[in-house]
Amino acid sequence: MQQSMSLPADIHQTEKTLAEAVKLVRQYNISPAKADEILAGLYLLTDKNRLKRRVCQFIFLTVLRNKPLIESAIAAFSKRRPKSDLSALLQCAAAEILDNPENSPKIVNTYVQFAKNSLSLGEAKFCNAVLRKFPSFFQDFKERALSFEKKAVLYGHPLFIAERWRRRFGEEAALSIMQRNQRPSKVYLRKCFSQGADEAFERNSDILSPVDAFEGFYALSRGGFERIAPLLKDGFAYIQDPSTGIAARMLSPKSGMKVLDLCAAPGGKGRLLADIMKENSLLPGAAPADESLIVSVDKGTRRMALLRDNFKRENIVKNIQVDCDIVNSSLAGALESAGAPLEYDAIFLDAPCSNSGVLGRRPDARFRLSESDFSACADIQLSMLNMAEKFLKDGGKIAYSTCSIDEVENEAVVERFLKLHPQFSARGSTFTGSEDSDGCGAFILERLT
Numbered sequence: 335m336q337q338s339m340s341l342p343a344d345i346h347q348t349e350k351t352l353a354e355a356v357k358l359v360r361q362y363n364i365s366p367a368k369a370d371e372i373l374a375g376l377y378l379l380t381d382k383n384r385l386k387r388r389v390c391q392f393i394f395l396t397v398l399r400n401k402p403l404i405e406s407a408i409a410a411f412s413k414r415r416p417k418s419d420l421s422a423l424l425q426c427a428a429a430e431i432l433d434n435p436e437n438s439p440k441i442v443n444t445y446v447q448f449a450k451n452s453l454s455l456g457e458a459k460f461c462n463a464v465l466r467k468f469p470s471f472f473q474d475f476k477e478r479a480l481s482f483e484k485k486a487v488l489y490g491h492p493l494f495i496a497e498r499w500r501r502r503f504g505e506e507a508a509l510s511i512m513q514r515n516q517r518p519s520k521v522y523l524r525k526c527f528s529q530g531a532d533e534a535f536e537r538n539s540d541i542l543s544p545v546d547a548f549e550g551f552y553a554l555s556r557g558g559f560e561r562i563a564p565l566l567k568d569g570f571a572y573i574q575d576p577s578t579g580i581a582a583r584m585l586s587p588k589s590g591m592k593v594l595d596l597c598a599a600p601g602g603k604g605r606l607l608a609d610i611m612k613e614n615s616l617l618p619g620a621a622p623a624d625e626s627l628i629v630s631v632d633k634g635t636r637r638m639a640l641l642r643d644n645f646k647r648e649n650i651v652k653n654i655q656v657d658c659d660i661v662n663s664s665l666a667g668a669l670e671s672a673g674a675p676l677e678y679d680a681i682f683l684d685a686p687c688s689n690s691g692v693l694g695r696r697p698d699a700r701f702r703l704s705e706s707d708f709s710a711c712a713d714i715q716l717s718m719l720n721m722a723e724k725f726l727k728d729g730g731k732i733a734y735s736t737c738s739i740d741e742v743e744n745e746a747v748v749e750r751f752l753k754l755h756p757q758f759s760a761r762g763s764t765f766t767g768s769e770d771s772d773g774c775g776a777f778i779l780e781r782l783t
């Protein structure tokens with residue numbers, strides 16, 4: 335999903351746009367589904383008005399990023415929780431005030447006018463009284479948020495997540511992860527291994543800046559989205575966070591290898607693995623790239639359709655796609671039915687996880703997590719690794735990758751795996767993320783011969 339950047343200060347909100355933003359937030363309040371699903375499920379995919387789409391998406395995601403603080407503000411000025419329409423309207427107004435405090439008077443007037451036209455007179459009066467207090471409430475909160483607990487509210491994270499990070503990384507690092515998660519995410523592109531990609535990136539070098547320490551990744555400047563559409567269409571670029579390259583580069587499969595990509599959909603890392611094998615085919619003595627094979631496994635028709643779409647341009651590295659629930663059904667049976675091998679030189683497992691490393695990009699995920707989710711994910715991850723190991727050749731390597739920065743899902747899973755499989759050695763670590771990358775876990779488990 336493309337996340338919007340901050341709104342221009344002089345943007346003119348129409349009532350229709352506000353109504354849509356309020357509808358998104360109301361929908362989330364009633365049934366807190368994933369933000370992507372709510373954005374896709376309402377009008378957004380069909381609406382042609384890009385600015386309106388951007389404004390709605392921005393307001394919605396800013397509400398989610400600041401949910402604890404906005405809820406404190408609403409609770410401070412209303413005895414009972416306001417009804418759903420009114421509550422969503424107050425949340426949207428609060429998000430805009432937080433984004434642009436200097437513009438508060440105009441924002442308050444716009445929303446009060448909107449309340450007059452769309453709610454009862456009593457509710458509009460209530461809005462007027464409450465919204466005028468929000469700017470100073472937020473200002474005071476910021477100035478007085480000296481404790482770690484208050485800062486967790488200010489930076490929009492549930493306290494139990496903040497505490498986990500404080501215990502693991504220390505207070506300063508925990509605060510800096512939370513602060514980073516509050517900024518609207520940038521868009522990054524990976525340059526694909528494709529004839530013409532270098533020239534296409536060169537032509538767009540004014541909007542694409544290389545990311546330090548992440549070879550092949552570029553940050554897209556604001557407003558550049560329309561211009562890169564042809565690069566995506568022509569297969570020169572893929573929208574991907576730089577952190578997604580870490581585990582794939584650590585594995586760096588040779589050209590000609592058989593690679594099993596587990597939990598592969600929609601296929602971002604699989605496409606990178608294919609590109610790495612093509613790059614490696616240029617090394618002296620390497621096997622031709624077209625002897626390489628990636629078998630991509632994921633479950634469900636929708637995820638598999640995305641994977642198929644992503645691989646449709648790949649015409650050098652062979653690809654077999656297998657729809658299989660690798661926890662609840664036989665992977666061996668599914669591979670056999672698809673005509674895929676049962677032994678691999680390298681396995682990439684991009685396991686489902688808590689997503690704790692990508693909470694900036696997915697602000698809704700922080701509010702779905704609970705303390706027990708980390709160990710529940712870890713048990714599934716370990717069972718997936720145990721299953722993956724059965725398909726690995728002697729001397730082969732498994733890349734274990736997560737979008738989590740939690741020790742329980744990263745180092746602890748690897749340690750549990752090594753206890754069960756002493757013939758493996760491991761390297762890798764948790765990356766907490768940076769200004770230019772999400773957090774992740776990336777490990778290589780190598781079967782000793």
Ligand SMILES: C[S@@+](CC[C@H](N)C(=O)[O-])C[C@H]1O[C@@H](n2cnc3c(N)ncnc32)[C@H](O)[C@@H]1O
Binds near residue numbers: 602603604637662
């Ligand atoms: C982190 S995502 C994978 C992203 C993917 N590797 C990529 O780079 O585009 C995790 C994937 O695990 C898949 N998954 C979760 N449980 C699974 C299971 N039991 N069997 C197969 N796939 C599963 C999900 O469908 C999801 O696509």
